[in-house]
Amino acid sequence: xxxFKITLLGTDYKHLTGQDYKAGCPPPENVVNQDNGAAxxxxxxEDNVDPWNVSTSNAKGVDYDKLIVRFxxxxxxxxxxxxxxxxxxxxxxxxxxxxIFFSHRDMHQVLDAYEKNKSxxxxxxRGPSSEAMHVGHLxxxxxxxxxxxxxxxxxxxxxxxxxxxxxxxxxxxxxxxxAVENAKDIIACGxxxxxxxxxxxxxxMGSSPEFYRNVVKIQKHxxxxxxxxxxxxTDSDCIGKISFPAxxxxxxxxxxxxxxxxxxxxxxxxxxCAIDQDPYxxxxxxxxxxxxxxxxxxxxxxxxxxxxxxQTKMSASDANSSIxxxxxxxxxxxxxxxxAFSGGKDTIEEHRKFGGNPDVDVSFMYLTFFLDDDExxxxxxxDYSSGxxxxxxxxxxxxxTLQPMIAQHQERRKQVTEETVxxxxxxxxxxxxx
Amino acid sequence: xxxFKITLLGTDYKHLTGQDYKAGCPPPENVVNQDNGAAxxxxxxEDNVDPWNVSTSNAKGVDYDKLIVRFxxxxxxxxxxxxxxxxxxxxxxxxxxxxIFFSHRDMHQVLDAYEKNKSxxxxxxRGPSSEAMHVGHLxxxxxxxxxxxxxxxxxxxxxxxxxxxxxxxxxxxxxxxxAVENAKDIIACGxxxxxxxxxxxxxxMGSSPEFYRNVVKIQKHxxxxxxxxxxxxTDSDCIGKISFPAxxxxxxxxxxxxxxxxxxxxxxxxxxCAIDQDPYxxxxxxxxxxxxxxxxxxxxxxxxxxxxxxQTKMSASDANSSIxxxxxxxxxxxxxxxxAFSGGKDTIEEHRKFGGNPDVDVSFMYLTFFLDDDExxxxxxxDYSSGxxxxxxxxxxxxxTLQPMIAQHQERRKQVTEETVxxxxxxxxxxxxx
Numbered sequence: 001x002x003x004f005k006i007t008l009l010g011t012d013y014k015h016l017t018g019q020d021y022k023a024g025c026p027p028p029e030n031v032v033n034q035d036n037g038a039a040x041x042x043x044x045x046e047d048n049v050d051p052w053n054v055s056t057s058n059a060k061g062v063d064y065d066k067l068i069v070r071f072x073x074x075x076x077x078x079x080x081x082x083x084x085x086x087x088x089x090x091x092x093x094x095x096x097x098x099x100i101f102f103s104h105r106d107m108h109q110v111l112d113a114y115e116k117n118k119s120x121x122x123x124x125x126r127g128p129s130s131e132a133m134h135v136g137h138l139x140x141x142x143x144x145x146x147x148x149x150x151x152x153x154x155x156x157x158x159x160x161x162x163x164x165x166x167x168x169x170x171x172x173x174x175x176x177x178x179a180v181e182n183a184k185d186i187i188a189c190g191x192x193x194x195x196x197x198x199x200x201x202x203x204x205m206g207s208s209p210e211f212y213r214n215v216v217k218i219q220k221h222x223x224x225x226x227x228x229x230x231x232x233x234t235d236s237d238c239i240g241k242i243s244f245p246a247x248x249x250x251x252x253x254x255x256x257x258x259x260x261x262x263x264x265x266x267x268x269x270x271x272x273c274a275i276d277q278d279p280y281x282x283x284x285x286x287x288x289x290x291x292x293x294x295x296x297x298x299x300x301x302x303x304x305x306x307x308x309x310x311q312t313k314m315s316a317s318d319a320n321s322s323i324x325x326x327x328x329x330x331x332x333x334x335x336x337x338x339x340a341f342s343g344g345k346d347t348i349e350e351h352r353k354f355g356g357n358p359d360v361d362v363s364f365m366y367l368t369f370f371l372d373d374d375e376x377x378x379x380x381x382x383d384y385s386s387g388x389x390x391x392x393x394x395x396x397x398x399x400x401t402l403q404p405m406i407a408q409h410q411e412r413r414k415q416v417t418e419e420t421v422x423x424x425x426x427x428x429x430x431x432x433x434x
Numbered sequence: 435x436x437x438f439k440i441t442l443l444g445t446d447y448k449h450l451t452g453q454d455y456k457a458g459c460p461p462p463e464n465v466v467n468q469d470n471g472a473a474x475x476x477x478x479x480e481d482n483v484d485p486w487n488v489s490t491s492n493a494k495g496v497d498y499d500k501l502i503v504r505f506x507x508x509x510x511x512x513x514x515x516x517x518x519x520x521x522x523x524x525x526x527x528x529x530x531x532x533x534i535f536f537s538h539r540d541m542h543q544v545l546d547a548y549e550k551n552k553s554x555x556x557x558x559x560r561g562p563s564s565e566a567m568h569v570g571h572l573x574x575x576x577x578x579x580x581x582x583x584x585x586x587x588x589x590x591x592x593x594x595x596x597x598x599x600x601x602x603x604x605x606x607x608x609x610x611x612x613a614v615e616n617a618k619d620i621i622a623c624g625x626x627x628x629x630x631x632x633x634x635x636x637x638x639m640g641s642s643p644e645f646y647r648n649v650v651k652i653q654k655h656x657x658x659x660x661x662x663x664x665x666x667x668t669d670s671d672c673i674g675k676i677s678f679p680a681x682x683x684x685x686x687x688x689x690x691x692x693x694x695x696x697x698x699x700x701x702x703x704x705x706x707c708a709i710d711q712d713p714y715x716x717x718x719x720x721x722x723x724x725x726x727x728x729x730x731x732x733x734x735x736x737x738x739x740x741x742x743x744x745q746t747k748m749s750a751s752d753a754n755s756s757i758x759x760x761x762x763x764x765x766x767x768x769x770x771x772x773x774a775f776s777g778g779k780d781t782i783e784e785h786r787k788f789g790g791n792p793d794v795d796v797s798f799m800y801l802t803f804f805l806d807d808d809e810x811x812x813x814x815x816x817d818y819s820s821g822x823x824x825x826x827x828x829x830x831x832x833x834x835t836l837q838p839m840i841a842q843h844q845e846r847r848k849q850v851t852e853e854t855v856x857x858x859x860x861x862x863x864x865x866x867x868x
Binding site for chain 2: 162165166172202203205206207208209210211212213216217219220221222223224225227228233234235236237238239240242243245246
C-alpha cells in the first residue's frame, strides 16, 4: 500500500493548516499544496478562483472564508441550514450538514418568499468538455436533485457546449456529442422528467427566440471593461469568449423559458453551483435590475478534491486524478489504493502511535461527500485520528462505499434511452405550481 | 424658389472639386462639404467610413478611389460591366453603367464559376433602425433584385434588429417591429418569393441551430484585437457590439441556411452592399478559409446623397434630409423644391449665362440614380450645364420621376399582406438550381 507522505519542507501539518478537522467545515479548506514546492504559510497571497482555473499559492489550499469576503457572498450558517430543514420538513442534505455547500446569496429571501407560497426554480449546468464525468461532477447534480425533491420545483440544466467549443480545441460536433452523453449521466442522477429541462446551448439558442433575446439584452448591458475585470479576458481573446458570459447568465431569467414559465419574467431563480462559477452570476446579478429582472439567488459548493490532493479541481483528462463514472469496481479499488492521498503515518507502528490526519486524507474527504451516515463518519474520523483505523482500512471503507454507488449509477445510466434523453432535452411545459 | 449657394470661402467650385462631371463616375465623389466651415482642399485627410459613420474632412467628399486602395478592393472597370452584360445577356443596370456600384471583390471569380454552371447566391441586408425608409435605402435592394433576375439565383436578406437594439436606445420589440415593417418595403421592390428568404436576426437565431453554430464558429476565430482594429470598438463598448460582427458575417456561408442549401457549405455568396459595410466582410473573408468556407464576393455601392448635400449618408431621423417611401406627391414636390441642394446660379440671368453645375446638384444626382434613360439623362446634363435648363425645371423633372416611382412603391407595399411577409420570412426551401 503506497501512501503519499506529507513532507512539506519539514513544516509539520498542524502548524501548516493551523487547525484540526472540524465537523461542518468543508474538507478542502485544510489541504496541503502538492504542486507548490515551497510552503508559503504566512504569506497572504490571493487564491485564483475563476471558471477556468482554481489554484492557490497558499499551502492551506483555497481559503473559502476569504473567498466569501472577496466575492461578497454570505456564509451558510447553521441558522440557514436549520431554516431549510424547517421550511422543507426534511433533514438537510449532508452537503449542507457538512459545509460542502458553504456560501450563498439571497437564500433567506428565497425562503421568505417560499414561505409566502411564492415558489422559485432551479438552474444549474455543466460544461461538456469530454464524455468522461467523474464523481466530483455529480456534486451539484446530487444536491440539485435533493433541492428539486424537497422544494418540489422546476429545474433547468444548461450544457454549455458552445463554451467548450470556444475554450477548447474541439469541433462543434464533439462538444455537442459530449453534451448529450453528459446529459445521460445527469439524468441517471434521478431527476424528474416532468420537472426538468436539460438543454445544449447549440440546440436551445437555435430553437428559442426568447433565449436569444435575453442573451442580447444582457450583452447590451455589460461592457468589455466589465468582463475583463470579472473574467480576466485579454484583447487577444476571441470575441466568442468575451460575449459568452451572457449565455451562461440568460437561464437565470425565467422568460428565457417561455415553454416553462409562459413568458413570466419574475420567477425567482436559485443556482446551486461550485464557487468558481460565481463570477458569471455576480455579473448576472449586476445586470438583472438594469434589465428589469430579479437577481438569481445562489448556493455555492467547495471544490471536490482530486485523488492526489485537495486544493484544486480534478482534471477530466487525467484518469488517475479521480474516480470516473465509467470505472469498474476493480479500477475504483486500484485507483483509491494507489492514488488516494493519505493522511496516515509512514509505518503501521507510527500510525498506531500517533494516529492519521483525516483533514488531508482524500479517502476521508471523499467519505464526507458520499457516506451519508453522520455517526459512522464521526466514528471513522475518531478511529483514524486515534490510529485504531489504518489507511488501508479507511480506503477499504471508501472503496466499499463507491463501488456500489458507481455500479448503481451505471445501471441507471444504462436505462437512459435516447428517447429519454430526447424527452428531457425537448423544450416543453413542465409540471409544477408556482 | 430657394436655392442653397456654394459659397465655400471664396474658393470656386471647379478648383475645389478638381473636375467636371464625368459619366460613369459616382456622383457623391464631387461634392462640397457643408458641415465643415472651412474648405480643406489640398489637405490629405482620411475619410471616415465605417458601418456607423461616414464623414470626411475633405470638401470633395468621400474619395472613392482612395477607399478602394484603403479597403483593398477592386474598381468595377468597364471591362467587368461588359462581362456581366455578356454573361447574363442583359443590359447592365444603370447602377453599373453609371458607376454607382463602383467597387468589388472577386466578381470575376464568381462569373468564371457561373460560366462553368457553378451558381451562387445573393446576400444583402438592412439595419432596421426605424419604420421610415427613404429612397436611398432602396439602392441595394433595387440592384439586388436586378441581380436575382438576371442570374436567376436565390437571395437571403438579413434584418439586423439585434444590431439596432445594441446600438440604439430602442427596445427589442421596437427593433423587431421595424424589421417586419422594413420587410414590407423590401418585398415591395418585387423580389421573387420562391427565391428569397428575409429574416430578422432575433427570429432566425432562435430558429436555426445551424446559423448559431456558424456565428460561434466565427466568434471563435476573431479576436477582440481584430474587431477593435476593424470597427474601432473600445473597452467601454458592450460585449454585444463586440461580438455582433460575427452575426452579420454568418449569412455569407451557405450552411447557415440548411433549409435552402441542404447543408452544403460550399455555395459561393455574392454580397451587394454600400461600401460602408465592407469592414464586416473584410473580417468575414479573413475568417472564411480558416473555418473551411469560401470567401464571399462583394459589389460595393457609393453613398446616396442627402437632399442637402452628398458627402454623407442620409439620416432617417431627419424628414427633410431625404425622400421617404411614405411621402405624398406634395411632400416630394415641396422637399425637392425647398431642400434639394442646387448647382444652379444665384439669378436666372447668371444661370443662363454661365450654366448650372450638375456635379453638385442633388436633383441631378438623384436622376442618375432613378432615371433609367441614358440619353435623356445626358441631355439634361448638357442643358443644365449650358444654362438652357433652369434649376426649377431640373427639379420638376426629378419630381415627376420620383412621384410616380414612390406612388407605385406605395401601391405595391399596400398589396404586401401579413401573410406575404410571413411567407418571405419563414425558413423554407427555395426554388432554384445550383
